[in-house]
Amino acid sequence: MKRWFWVASGILLGVSASFAQESADITRTLSVALDTVWVLLTGLLVFFMNTGFAMVEAGLARAKNTVNILAKNFIVFALASLAYWVIGWGLMFGDGNGFIGLTSLFFANGGVDEGYSAISWTQVPFWAKFFFQLVFAGTAATIVSGAVAERIKFLSFLVFSVVLVGFIYPIIGHWIWGGGWLQELGMWDFAGSTVVHSVGGWAALAGVLLLGPRTGKYRSDGSINPIMGHNLSLVTLGGLILWFGWFGFNPGSTMGVGDGTAIAHIFMTTNTSAIMAILSAMATSWILQKKPDLTMLVNGALAGLVAITAPCAFVSVPSAAIIGLIAGILVVLSVFIFDRLRIDDPVGALSVHLVNGVFGTLAVGLFAQNGITGTETTNGLFFGGGVSLFLHQLIGVLVVAAFVFTVALIVWAILKATIGIRVTREEELLGLDLGEHGQEAYPDFQGFLTK
Template identity: 75%
Template sequence: MDAVGGLSQVETLIMGLDTLWVLLSAFLVFFMNLGFAMVETGLCRSKNAVNILSKNFIVFAIASLSFWFIGWGLMFGDGNAFVGLTNLFFANGGVDEGFGAISWARVPFWAKFFFQLVFAGTAATIVSGAVAERIKFTSFIVFAFILVAVMYPVTGHWIWGGGWLQNLGFFDFAGSTVVHSVGGWAALAGVMVLGPRHGKYRADGSTVPILGHNMSMVTLGGLVLWFGWFGFNPGSTMAVGDGSAIAHIAVTTNTSAAVAILSSTIASWFLLGRPDLSMIINGALAGLVGITAGCAFVDVGGAAMIGLVSGVLVVFSVLFFDKRKLDDPVGALSVHLMNGMWGTLAVGLFAIDGITGTATGNGLLNGGGFGLLAKQSIGVVSVAGFSFAVALAVWLVLKYTVGIRVTREEELTGLDRSEHASEAYAGFQIID
């Protein structure tokens, strides 16, 4: 066939289909911003709804600019084992040079960029829910910019950008560690520096339940996130040609979520005496986070086991953080941090070498010994140490310069009025 732009017509068609697949997957991941906004808002009180919606709306704008400004270059630029060093600023103007670690994706540069951008934005969104109902709006914006500009790209380079963990043989297909654990560690540091919401704990240390104001919104948001995850995980193939791999990833993703819903339901029934809806929804999200690292490396049975543990882990984790007075209004630490780590380690347990074409070696439970599990453990610990330390430093600098927490009076009034001079439900009397 005649060449078109240096490519044959067949090659041009393949690139077009791959580009369509990558962008559609990216659009699904972008749509997850709606899911996060609904889950976080519904699980918090009505007096803070405008504030949380505002944070979720603006965070992707912040991520877009910071990732374009320097984040992409630090993450995917050719450099050393620690960070990218070439073509650092403004994504090299869209010129696809000096980004060897992602040259395997045979789609146009801006398709690669946008697909990676929506993942970076997700990491920042995770922080929003954990620090909800007491953080200054401007301080959150500054932290989100730094997270996507520097913190997320550095560890991302280690794993996806040709860095030392990738060279070690550490595997994270779609981001249990790259996205979810990094966002979770940043959120944990923020929760520790901020402190709990006023009225969350009694003098004796016992927890006062602060119920979300709209569980219908939470449920819709959970379903949006579940739907969006079919862009998050299958889309990470970044090519449409291997249909069997895409289908396999879709099924492992769904299976883990489904089993996690059931295990979180049973766990909450046993521990709380009732099938708590917030635990059921967070169970689904926990199963999705848990399978994100290994969705292309495990079979359906392995995915079911990952989901089983994820659903139980999220319930125990919520109760654990509450007892430690680490106030996380939406359970983001339990969903993203704890299950991000679990899902990454699970690759070392359940991986089946070459199941979708990637040579991972077999996990421990498939006769592969401790080698892969050891590498996964090194990745989990190293990313934890770096992400938490840097995030803690950034939070502390913000605290002692511009401040990060609203006043007691502003918090009790509600951030909608104190920060935005607005109400989410004007004309309605809603008792928080």
């Protein structure tokens, strides 16, 4: 009797252990599946932001340059995808040294998830990681498009985009996200105020300086001749699409759904910064221009979103409101300052992405609260942490500025000396649509196109 008792007990224990293991396997499978769906879905939201950029840039350009703007925004993601797949991913996340990735460099190692320890913290499959990071890389290149609009050669822009996404962007990404020296130093950038927006902004500034302003933008007496965009409906639509897409950009950077509290918090800080920036941009515009400028409202929202991208997981909702409030003021003031400096940026990309990318990165050092979403950072200056974190953020801002601007300036200069970077005066006056593409966006309004 005792023998049968022990046999039965052994069988029951074995079955129980088997069920327990099977249950654990099912739980893990479901967890990975949910995380994968989340990462891919938020990646799609970031991809959809390409539509927003295209609409904002096209609307703020003149009608005669619409095809050119749309073509750049359409092709740039294809080029970014190719460059990032061939070399960018490996340089950014490959194991190596503090400066650059050195292992599994080419063609994303064929999808084999080896040699990328810096991003091994997320359990999603390799290609889900790759796609999510890819759409961020594409965004950096898109930022450049708007700043150099209405006078750049199409081919030169394409070549520069490949260099930016294939080399410049991933090197900075490695420093901050790929286990590089700034990450080791203690610099924090949750979703890319520096990695994406400042990188795109510094690269754009270098191009704008070498290109020079559009013909007729500044009069001989030094005064400014406003060049108005042709379709504010497109601008508004694009702004709302970008706002929508940012709910993939920031919350998606958790790269998993395990902590719903953190995701909800990031949603709230992201939105709060945007709305406060809209309000402060409107007020600043109303005071300075005597009227509430719609383009300032749209760029105000984008400025608030850029500024909160780095600190969204590290700051409270009230802090996000303050960050957005400052961002909205900064974007309006910087638009006027760039114009005073005769730096011609047709869409305000430098004011949105560069200025507020820098501000958002520094805001981490001011407003961060350790562990507010479970992430162990350190407290910022305003929450008793002293200047340590702020100094780390400042070092990051300065070295990224020096590296990206210098390298981008060299690349632009090489392009200028070889294939050229600016269209002829005749092409510019006629419009890049006809000069570069032989097409018109609005063929039924030919007389309007040349205005």
